[in-house]
Amino acid sequence: NYQDHLALKINLCPDDFIESAVNAIQFHAGSCFTHAILNPPYRKINSHSQHRLLLRRIGIETVNLYSAFVALTILSMEVGGQIIAIIPRSFCNGPYYRSFREMMLRHTAIRHIHLFNTRNQVFKEDGVLQENIIIFLERGQAQGDVIVSTSSDNNFIDYKTCVYPFHQIVSRDDPERFIHIPAPIKSAGETVKLFPIFGCSLADIGVEVSTGPVVDFRVKAHLRAMPETGTVPLIYPTHFEQPSIKWPKLGIKKPNALMLHPETEKWLYPSGFYTIVRRFSSKEEPRRVVATILKPDEFDTNLIGFENHLNVFHHARSGLSEEMAHGLSLFLNSTAVDHSFRRFNGHTQVNATDLRSIKYPSREILMTLGKWAKDQTILTQTQIDQKLASLTL
Incomplete structure (x- = not known):
């Protein structure tokens, strides 16, 4: 009182x-x-x-x-x-x-x-x-x-x-x-x-990021539990298994596929290399930003569906180069990005707007990171941070 x-x-x-x-x-x-x-x-x-x-x-x-x-x-x-x-x-x-x-x-x-x-x-x-x-x-x-x-x-x-x-x-x-x-x-x-100093926007490096366009309840009639004739892969956060994507997955609550149909085709991306980031992380995870790579050779279709709980890095709604996809994934999974992101984001949601606000290394640095990363098997957090530091210090 x-x-x-x-x-x-x-x-x-x-x-x-x-x-x-x-x-x-x-x-x-x-x-x-x-x-x-x-x-x-x-x-x-x-x-x-x-x-x-x-x-x-x-x-x-x-x-x-x-x-x-x-x-x-x-x-x-x-x-x-x-x-x-x-x-x-x-x-x-x-x-x-x-x-x-x-x-x-x-x-x-x-x-x-x-x-x-x-x-x-x-x-x-x-x-x-x-x-x-x-x-x-x-x-x-x-x-x-x-x-x-x-x-x-x-x-x-x-x-x-x-x-x-x-x-x-x-x-x-x-x-x-x-x-x-x-x-x-x-x-x-x-x-x-x-917090190493990076000065490039996504536009500077020729990359865009968008929210996954497939909202599953709006295309409910076209969802399929498993791939079948006439379907394309539908990628959810549950398909994340570092360092890549595991698809299809048995025993999950989410569908694995989407029927190719005039109502769904407009939401699909052409097959290619993409860096994808989950929009929601759990409180227990060590990093807010969790990125992985989708590789075209993991699928036998020409089109891919990205569900709305993902952020997709792309170039003009098409895939990235293999090196850029790997370089972006390595950078986004670094401790430097995690600390930087936590400076302005106090919750577990990671939106495309937030990812656009991050300053990125130059295209040249990202390509160099990617050329190295694509030849590795599984990268530890220490390896990621040391490699990024070696190119930016």
Whole structure:
């Protein structure tokens, strides 16, 4: 109870916060608070709900109550006003929170971010299975360096802290405005070793990435448990068996094949070399990004189906060169990429947008990696990391 520790006059307002704050901001009664502490609710906002319509009146476009509460609080603060919020870190990346990120970075300076390293300890009674952060913002102030601290849980026993220049938190040339939160480290110097500098976009190396286009429930009539005459392979995450794909698989719950039909043909890719990444990883897996290679000689068909829970690296909707497919797979399976990815992604989902945001080695480096990797049998994590380091240090 704050009144037990501070001489405060408390006024409890039983109003709908979104409605009340929107009205105050609309009619210029906002911008009057100097301090705010938030532990906002976590729930999606329906796109046609009254709350969503109210938020749009004042230019706030967001998909969750927690980000709506933070946005309204920002607009309700005086210049120099300070905000501390404990929230999931899902807003740090992805297209759905881009508008919120832009609004927050436009109106506030980030002073301090605290990251809880465990997903299920801080709010286990609420069932929130995302990494949570505490963020300290100041309204209308110049952005400077950012303090980043970490602890396993809210006991703060293993509390660590480090200071980063802002361009390491939000990249100057990132149109998505992803917010990168460094993983737990021992010292600032260690981050240089873990995050080698790569400067190429996928466009620079002539590669695209897309979500697997086959949504199985939409083509349910054409699914087949096993391949038969007139079918093509349908690849799911369950077919991943490093370093390649095992297809068909007996005894799985998912179908192995898709009938070739005018309704399905538009979703298929020509046979070729592809690097594919699972869109979802389990919490227990050591890496968020899990990539493998699909090889054309493993199939006797001219077309391949990629299910919607995969991301597919391709060139103009066709296969890659064998060397590029192997080089991309090696790079994406590296510890450097895993650490880099965890800086802005706090959940187990890996979207095509996230993969587009990663900076890649040059085409030449990837081809060199691929020429080496394709002649190996099974690569250990140490071999992957050492080979990548040998070409980039």
